[in-house]
Amino acid sequence: MHAYAEGYGVSTVARNASAGGQSPTFAVGHTPTPEQLKAIDIEVTPDGTGLAPGTGTAATGKDVYTRRCETCHGPTGKEGPQDILVGGRGSLSTATPLKTVGSYWPYATTLWDYIRRAMPFDHPGTLTSDEIYGATAYLLFMNGIVGEHDVVDQTTLPHVKMPNRDGFVADPRPDIPLRKK
């Protein structure tokens, strides 16, 4: 089991009190307690909402990366065998685009969200907030986006400008004219 397991959608209060639901039309559902909500309310939006307290730098994150990330992503983030995380800048419009954190990801907050949400692959949810900040800082540093001793925390991370921040466009479809009736 991982750290998030407590309270994960587990609502014994709701089950035991099924006689009187609280929705207006069908009288089902129960108000989750603040603790229950806190346990599952994990997403981080680009403005930084949802970031947990904590701090890290590339210097502190190097150790985390070596222990928890390197096996899958390689010593410098370029080797794999899993996703390549470093490099690829300027490659997106070439015949061999390399989509990495540095070349493709539009928001630094997504990195923090995803590491907390899903990493390490085989033990998600086991990193502390400081370790997540450290790993985030180290990956940004390896991509040349922050300095080695720049502090990454709730305040600074939303302001990190990713190189491909403006690289995304909306879905242009339908791009084939529809036949008139």
Added chain:
Amino acid sequence: MQRSRRWFLRAGALWSSVLVACRGKTDTPAASTEPRTLGTTVSSYGSRSRFETAARDFVTNTRVPLEEAASRTPLHDTYGIITPSSLHFERHHSGVPEIDPAVHTLTIHGLVDRPLAFTIDELKRLPSISRIHFLECSGNSLSEWRGGSTESSVQRIHGLTSCSEWTGVSLAVLLRECGIQPAATWLLAEGADASKHARSIPIAKAMDDAMVAYGQNGEPLRPEQGYPMRLFLPGWEGNANVKWLRRVKALDQPAMTREETSKYTDLMPDGTARQFTFVMEPKSLITRPWRDREGRDHDRRRHDVERRGSPVACPAARAHTISFRLAMGWPRGGARVALHRRHRLHAAAAHRSHRGARHELVLSQQRDSDVEGRGRREDHEWESRLACCSRPRCTPTPKATACPP
């Protein structure tokens, strides 16, 4: 030694008469193999005959862990439009979790007046809807986009689509019960799997035809398809149909999760990437004649196809699937059916790869609309257009239909 042609004819006639005589004295082969002992007893949960071998296909020799791999539906080996739940394609991001329905809840919170958690039993007490929909992975047929297929079978190329009857409750009903606020423009849908797979969904889709599904083909969802409950977004890419759904949070912006920024975005040649490209478009493919994984062709003879009938084709469709036969030589032969242009492109490409064989082509239709509903077509319009056929050799035959309420 030289033998005359007449000798051969005489010998052949002799053997024929011997064979005929023998056949008259013995049981037919079929009758001699029919069982004369008692069969098995009744049982609590059925399974297919041991002689049947249709199976999902997946590759094991890659660097991709099998917990986040994909398995593909044998489209050529199914009948009608429903995919057996056991053969429904899979794509997971961190394996199939085992979730106890007795303790799992769906929590709806964020920009709502009343945050609420629903148990699976409570969802089942709400008005239920059952609809037949295809579901298609955004990466289906990817090899075709990369300049032609290197794969050999329809299963390998197009197998990341399947069709089920999905039963559940309208997401709009749940959101109204929670008092969704006008400021809510996006929803974050999140699963209870190990990696908490999460996607942002525009509120318009949620209030239109999105559902929280708990049933698949008449029984609870299979674990691979999100047991005990999943989000279902008709016509939209598979990964947005979040499985093992544990919460829906109303937001005033997309959360910009990893899946909707770095993964399920479409990098274009100019280096820009299209984002939130949810709609899966119509797709047509020929399931028979078919080529197996070893490259052997099957059912190329005309009568094979006619006798066999037509299995499925593909898109993330709305509710109708119409199959019809196309005469040999189409489109050169002149069978004219009014189709969506993308259908025509798919069909023409499929035809070229099977030139010369009579084949059955199955088309599925979906509402052709974007997030804002622009360009939407109504189902009856499709129906009338598909029925429009100017040549007698082309006989549209509605294979199966199921209308949503």
